[in-house]
Amino acid sequence: MPGIGGIEACRQIKDRHPAIPVxxxxxxxxxxxxxxxxxxxxxxxxxxxIAAETLVLAIRSIAAGASWWDKVATAEIRAVFANPExxxxxxxxxxxxxxxxKREQEILALVAGGKSNQEIAQILYIAPGxxxxxxxxxLQKLEVRDRTQAAVLAIQKGLVAxxxxxxxx
Numbered sequence: 001m002p003g004i005g006g007i008e009a010c011r012q013i014k015d016r017h018p019a020i021p022v023x024x025x026x027x028x029x030x031x032x033x034x035x036x037x038x039x040x041x042x043x044x045x046x047x048x049x050i051a052a053e054t055l056v057l058a059i060r061s062i063a064a065g066a067s068w069w070d071k072v073a074t075a076e077i078r079a080v081f082a083n084p085e086x087x088x089x090x091x092x093x094x095x096x097x098x099x100x101x102k103r104e105q106e107i108l109a110l111v112a113g114g115k116s117n118q119e120i121a122q123i124l125y126i127a128p129g130x131x132x133x134x135x136x137x138x139l140q141k142l143e144v145r146d147r148t149q150a151a152v153l154a155i156q157k158g159l160v161a162x163x164x165x166x167x168x169x
Contacts, residue, residue: 006024006026007036010037010042018041023042023045023058023062024044025048029070039152043066043147044061044068044148045069046058046068050070064116064118065116066114066116067148098157098158099141103124104134104137105159106124107131107134108150108159111151112154112155117131117132142154
């Protein structure tokens with residue numbers, strides 16, 4: 001992009017219009033880029049050269065409130081879940097206690113997997129409104145502003161058990 005890069009453009013869009021979903025189309029897939037995109041508030045990214053049908057699906061997913069990450073990003077996210085990063089508490093390093101209920105962890109794992117509220121409701125056999133209530137509680141407990149930040153924080157802090165990531169419809 002001429003002028004500013006995609007990360008800064010995303011940051012500015014999210015600062016001015018936090019509710020607008022942002023999907024990044026890029027030719028790069030380095031871990032540091034993924035981390036910066038997440039920090040900027042992007043709901044996902046696709047690599048250039050993606051099949052047109054897949055790009056349309058990604059755009060529709062983002063517009064519906066889900067996130068969309070390519071296979072490289074998803075592998076990185078799953079790797080972080082497998083090895084939670086300890087944080088420094090006082091003078092020692094430890095993995096923080098999980099403030100989420102088992103059901104909230106299940107829902108957050110599905111959010112991290114890019115599922116929409118409707119898809120989560122179908123998978124867990126609960127009402128979409130119940131999913132919304134749980135997502136709201138998750139955002140409040142984790143003190144984050146959106147689903148993407150909740151998923152990233154959960155990954156960084158190891159708040160969702162690895163076996164929950166295997167939930168499939």
